[in-house]
Amino acid sequence: MQPASSLPEIAIIGGGPAALLAAQRLAEAGRRVAVFEAQNTVGRKFLVAGHGGFNLTNAEPEDVFASRYGLHATEFARFLAHFSPTDLRAWALDLGINTFVGTSGRVFPRPEHKPADLLRAWLRRLHELGVQVHTRHRWLGFAGATGLPLLNEATGTELILHPSATLLALGGASWPKTGSDGRWVPLLEELGIRCVPFAASNCGVEVDWSDFFREKVGRAPLKNVALSCLGHPVRGEIMLTDYGLEGTPVYALTPQLRAALASSEPAYLHLNLKPDVPLAQLAEKLRQRRASQSWPKFLAETLRLKPPVPTLLRELVPELPTNADDLARLLTQLPIPVAGLRPLEEAISSAGGVAWPEVTDELMLRRRPGTFVAGEMLDWEAPTGGYLLQGCFSTGAWVARAMLGYLKQA
DSSP: OOOGGGSOSEEEEOOSHHHHHHHHHHHHTTOOEEEEESSSSSOHHHHHHTTTOOOOEEOSOHHHHHHTTGGGHHHHHHHHHHSOHHHHHHHHHHTTOOEEEOTTSEEEEOTTOOHHHHHHHHHHHHHHTTOEEEESEEEOOOBTTTBEEEEETTTTEEEEEOOSEEEEOOOOSSSGGGTOOOTTHHHHHTTTOOEEEEEEESOOEEOOOOHHHHHHHSSEEEEEEEEEETTEEEEEEEEEOSSEEESHHHHHTHHHHHHHHHSSSOEEEEEESOTTSOHHHHHHHHTTOOTTSOHHHHHHHHSOOOTTHHHHHHHHOSSOOSSHHHHHHHHHSEEEEEOEEOOGGGOSEEEEEEOGGGBOTTOBBTTSTTEEEOGGGBSOOOOSSSHHHHHHHHHHHHHHHHHHHHHHHO
């Protein structure tokens, strides 16, 4: 038996950003905290997220920021007010990590700081605060009103904790190799807690290209374009791939694409190849083509629509309109039939998780008082650009405040 003074007052299941920030804030308030992570190390998805550019948050206005969370913008407006992008940058600076705002508004650590540098500084801070971090400890569910069975996978032994409060922050179901595998869902459903099925978010889409197109184009970027789905336009750069499309505009439209794919109608992305040129001006330019000039040469020289655009047009519209007005509309609304989304395990993030009616405004499970949920376990999604990490940090900070309030009333 461990002495009572060494047992955690608060148990946190999971080792991602929501879990670790909550642990830090609770420890700073003088609480005894232990973090239990099933993987060999904590913060694995946090590190993987930094491979393509460590985008911590975004510098856009908070009212616009909150709208990025779609159906849950109201909830996230509260979370962001409690722990804002400015607060996140100040937190990183306190750990010795300077940040800067990129040209797109995204916030990054300065080039001399790698993701591992931030995580090491963070873990040092947690150690200084007395937070216990236990890796290779897998959560097995619930036991009674307060019990948390855990398996120590290093020794093969089981233990049951009875903390005064618990935080579950086990992530969603994307990038399962990092431990974010959604295996926790049946454990909550055993208590009658409803979980929305997971679905891929921020992922590529599949298009049934012809063999000729795949061989001719392969992987090729389309810069300064716009995509839209169900009336939602997004600007940026996309990548044509052998399986379909990827890129920030594609990722941002996955909620709309899921809705379109779920309907009885075919799902389309509409591509605007010249989003900065008004339709009438584009039609006027098209009228300037000489009869002897080929369309590929004209598009490249006059509209700067160079390869692979002609091949893409031929793939999607075998016969181009001869009328300049019709062709202009086609170039601004080129329909791309979408066959499906890429698999969940390839997605940057996931939609689905604990349904919002199952938690209070404080993010405590209604069916299990004293147990709170944060991060991607909840049913929300957001585009890339800093919104995903900020959402995890903000819910972690919000839950820490809520847990302190709960413990004072207990």
